Amino acid sequence: MQLYSTKNKSKTVSLPEAVFKGLPEDNGLYMPTSIPRLPQTFIDNLEEYSFQEIGFTVCKHLIGDSIPEKDLEKIIENAISFPAPVVKLDDQKYILELFHGPSLAFKDFGARFMAQLMSYFNQESDKELIILVATSGDTGGAVAAGFLNTPGIQVVILYPSGKVSPLQEKQLTTLGGNITALEVDGTFDDCQALVKKAFLDSELRSQLRLSSANSINISRLIPQSFYYFEAYKQVKKAGKPTVFCVPSGNFGNLTAGLIAAKMGLPVHHFIAATNQNDIVPSYLKGGHYHPKPSVRTLSNAMDVGNPSNFARMVDLYSTIEAIESSPETAWPSMKEAISGYAFDDQATRKAMNEVAETYNYTIDPHGAVGYLALKDYQKEHPDTLGIILETAHPAKFKEDVEDILGHEIPVPERLAVLSDRKKVAKKQRIEYPEFREWLMDSY
Numbered sequence: 001m002q003l004y005s006t007k008n009k010s011k012t013v014s015l016p017e018a019v020f021k022g023l024p025e026d027n028g029l030y031m032p033t034s035i036p037r038l039p040q041t042f043i044d045n046l047e048e049y050s051f052q053e054i055g056f057t058v059c060k061h062l063i064g065d066s067i068p069e070k071d072l073e074k075i076i077e078n079a080i081s082f083p084a085p086v087v088k089l090d091d092q093k094y095i096l097e098l099f100h101g102p103s104l105a106f107k108d109f110g111a112r113f114m115a116q117l118m119s120y121f122n123q124e125s126d127k128e129l130i131i132l133v134a135t136s137g138d139t140g141g142a143v144a145a146g147f148l149n150t151p152g153i154q155v156v157i158l159y160p161s162g163k164v165s166p167l168q169e170k171q172l173t174t175l176g177g178n179i180t181a182l183e184v185d186g187t188f189d190d191c192q193a194l195v196k197k198a199f200l201d202s203e204l205r206s207q208l209r210l211s212s213a214n215s216i217n218i219s220r221l222i223p224q225s226f227y228y229f230e231a232y233k234q235v236k237k238a239g240k241p242t243v244f245c246v247p248s249g250n251f252g253n254l255t256a257g258l259i260a261a262k263m264g265l266p267v268h269h270f271i272a273a274t275n276q277n278d279i280v281p282s283y284l285k286g287g288h289y290h291p292k293p294s295v296r297t298l299s300n301a302m303d304v305g306n307p308s309n310f311a312r313m314v315d316l317y318s319t320i321e322a323i324e325s326s327p328e329t330a331w332p333s334m335k336e337a338i339s340g341y342a343f344d345d346q347a348t349r350k351a352m353n354e355v356a357e358t359y360n361y362t363i364d365p366h367g368a369v370g371y372l373a374l375k376d377y378q379k380e381h382p383d384t385l386g387i388i389l390e391t392a393h394p395a396k397f398k399e400d401v402e403d404i405l406g407h408e409i410p411v412p413e414r415l416a417v418l419s420d421r422k423k424v425a426k427k428q429r430i431e432y433p434e435f436r437e438w439l440m441d442s443y
């Protein structure tokens with residue numbers, strides 16, 4: 001497998017290079033030079049394959065000979081270790097539950113797969129790999145759980161003291177093993193600044209092998225395409241045109257769906273659902289891309305004003321051969337494949353109650369935005385079968401959800417046990433020399 005930067009298609013890198021670097025120097029995003037179609041017999045017989053077998057086949061075609069089959073099988077087995085069930089609301093609407101992993105959100109798939117790939121490719125080095133992650137709460141939990149006990153890898157998580165929820169803090173600080181939490185006496189930006197300084201410190205980097213677990217890493221995107229196939233497998237029998245509705249922020253999830261479709265998955269249409277941060281829906285309507293500062297909403301994992309994966313979407317829909325593709329040239333074909341909808345918090349609250357009353361199903365605020373978008377789309381396309389990606393478990397947003405629905409909701413065991421675990425975190429001041437010394441002493 002070779003990958004290019006969306007800002008310069010003429011220079012390519014290997015998969016290990018893209019995984020360790022995360023971002024190309026030109027600040028574009030890595031994309032595969034080719035996205036091959038899967039054999040039609042595989043698509044036709046999807047129901048005969050397990051989720052892991054689907055993951056293996058999709059991955060093998062995408063990454064080619066970058067990893068031998070025997071090793072890839074093990075990687076998939078370790079990464080895809082929980083199910084992605086589809087639940088029926090009615091004949092038109094289905095929910096793809098992506099929250100059965102350790103941190104209760106779809107990001108577990110990407111984090112686990114990235115950990116497996118990094119560990120695998122790092123075997124060629126005799127040095128331990130140290131992953132530095134600055135988190136404002138959510139991503140850190142998925143990364144910590146995803147990398148837990150991964151051979152050859154140490155993870156250092158920096159989070160702002162007092163600025164993450166109690167539950168998020170437990171997810172970061174109770175794992176132990178190869179996961180170390182630093183409670184930084186500052187803001188998220190201070191955490192990020194410490195990580196950045198470490199990466200720019202060439203003397204430090206000559207001693208320690210450092211990498212990041214950035215959300216735009218291509219290894220986080222790849223496994224997200226697997227569950228589109230897994231979902232389609234579960235609704236295939238209905239024989240209706242299938243529409244995927246994706247609650248979106250940085251648009252990684254939606255991009256993974258577009259890749260699945262390009263590989264031959266018969267997707268009739270995609271729906272991009274956002275909260276008031278409606279940059280992509282308004283681009284899809286008018287053809288102009290105008291990033292703006294994000295506003296805070298109830299579905300806060302989607303509060304993004306300049307979605308990082310938009311460059312990948314543009315790349316996928318660029319029809320003319322250009323060194324760098326543009327939103328304008330991609331628009332005519334992208335708007336045929338994707339419809340955009342945006343909703344405010346008031347509509348989201350109403351939708352959560354509607355789903356509870358009509359279907360006896362508890363949907364989280366992110367999924368509720370998807371529900372609204374699908375409902376609008378199906379007013380004009382009633383013969384479609386829509387699958388809403390439920391990106392997180394409602395218990396992740398317990399306080400908000402209980403406040404909106406007016407009753408308590410059950411918390412899954414794997415989350416509930418955390419409240420009894422002891423927090424272990426090292427206090428860290430925002431001065432770089434101190435952080436640097438600690439890194440040198442510890443690893």
Ligand SMILES: *Cc1c(COP(=O)(O)O)cnc(C)c1O
Pocket residue numbers: 105106107138247248249250251252253254301302366391392
């Ligand atoms: C990260 C996240 C999203 C947004 O996903 P993108 O791939 O960035 O579009 C949506 N919902 C939840 C719960 C998330 O954690």
